[in-house]
Amino acid sequence: MGEFKHFVIVKFKEGVAIEDLIKGMGKMVSQIDAVKHFEWGQDIESPEMLRQGYTHAFLMTFNSKEDFVAFQGHPNHVEFSATFSAAIEKLVLLDFPSTLVKPPPATATA
Amino acid sequence: MGEFKHFVIVKFKEGVAIEDLIKGMGKMVSQIDAVKHFEWGQDIESPEMLRQGYTHAFLMTFNSKEDFVAFQGHPNHVEFSATFSAAIEKLVLLDFPSTLVKPPPATATA
Numbered sequence: 001m002g003e004f005k006h007f008v009i010v011k012f013k014e015g016v017a018i019e020d021l022i023k024g025m026g027k028m029v030s031q032i033d034a035v036k037h038f039e040w041g042q043d044i045e046s047p048e049m050l051r052q053g054y055t056h057a058f059l060m061t062f063n064s065k066e067d068f069v070a071f072q073g074h075p076n077h078v079e080f081s082a083t084f085s086a087a088i089e090k091l092v093l094l095d096f097p098s099t100l101v102k103p104p105p106a107t108a109t110a
Numbered sequence: 111m112g113e114f115k116h117f118v119i120v121k122f123k124e125g126v127a128i129e130d131l132i133k134g135m136g137k138m139v140s141q142i143d144a145v146k147h148f149e150w151g152q153d154i155e156s157p158e159m160l161r162q163g164y165t166h167a168f169l170m171t172f173n174s175k176e177d178f179v180a181f182q183g184h185p186n187h188v189e190f191s192a193t194f195s196a197a198i199e200k201l202v203l204l205d206f207p208s209t210l211v212k213p214p215p216a217t218a219t220a
Contacts, residue, residue, distance in 0.1 A: 005151055007167050009119070009204060026211040037213065041115055041206030045175075050203040057117050057204045059169070065155075092202065093160040094119060094167045096151030101136040103147065 003036075003098045004068045006060040010091040011053045018056070021087055025058065028080040034071045037061035053090070061098075068095065113146075113208045114178045116170040120201040121163045128166070131197055135168065138190040144181045147171035163200070171208075178205065 012018050022040065029038045040058045043051055062068040071077055122128055132150065139148045150168045153161055172178040181187055 005167070005169075007117075007119075007169075009117070009202060029212050035212060038211045039208045040211065041204070041208045043204040043206045045178075045205035046203045050201070052202050054202055054204060057115070057206065059117075068155075091160070092119060092162050092164055093156045094151070094153040094164060095155035096153045096167065098149045098151045100149045102139050102145060102149075 002064055003100075004062040004065045005094075005096055005098045006062070006068060006071070007094045007096075008058045008091060009054045010056050010058070011089045012055065012087055013089045016087040018087075021084065022056075024080060024083065028076050029060065031076050032071055032074050034062060034067040034074070035060050036063055036067070054092070065097065112174055113210075114172040114175045115204075115206055115208045116172070116178060116181070117204045117206075118168040118201060119164045120166050120168075121199045122165065122197055123199045126197045131194065132166075134190060134193065138186050139170070141186050142181055142184050144172060144177040144184070145170055146173055146177070164202070175207065 012021075025040075026038070029035045038058075038060050040056065042056050043054070060071070062071065122131075135150075136148070139145045148168075148170050150166065152166050153164070170181075172181065
């Protein structure tokens with residue numbers, strides 16, 4: 001228990017070099033030990049109406065809220081955030097302690 | 111590789127019994143083997159402006175897009191979705207193959 005999530009969904013401005021931005025995010029994350037887990041994706045499935053224009057989701061996992069706070073204040077994150085903010089048309093951001101209802105099966109099959 | 115994600119963020123209508131709904135979702139998920147992993151959270155941290163009124167995030171993970179499609183068509187999911195839809199004021203839904211940039215450390219520390 002106690003994992004903390006930082007969840008961001010965005011719509012980028014037109015003409016933005018999205019791949020470069022995501023590479024930059026990966027680099028930033030790799031430089032900050034507090035980030036335990038980082039994954040992202042581009043929607044390819046949900047109906048346009050339900051997607052509401054958002055196209056990309058970014059999900060970071062931390063061991064604790066304290067690690068998340070450390071991440072937020074990290075100079076590399078602050079610097080990247082300025083670049084990222086300039087590239088997005090809209091976003092939603094949710095930060096929360098995660099409740100695990102169905103854990104992945106233990107990888108006991110060797 | 112090849113994990114597939116189903117991310118939903120919502121704002122519930124006023125007066126909705128949110129806890130009951132989330133329990134119902136947990137039950138539905140537990141009945142459908144295709145769902146590999148399910149977790150959720152209620153935002154407690156991000157600034158209201160960035161949260162845009164959304165309060166809850168639901169994250170489901172599948173082994174493949176095929177498992178996600180099976181989930182979507184499962185009668186228990188179809189039934190639950192009708193109840194869920196009636197309770198929400200707004201939502202965003204993103205479905206995508208996940209790209210893992212920073213995997214969690216191997217749990218080699220026994």
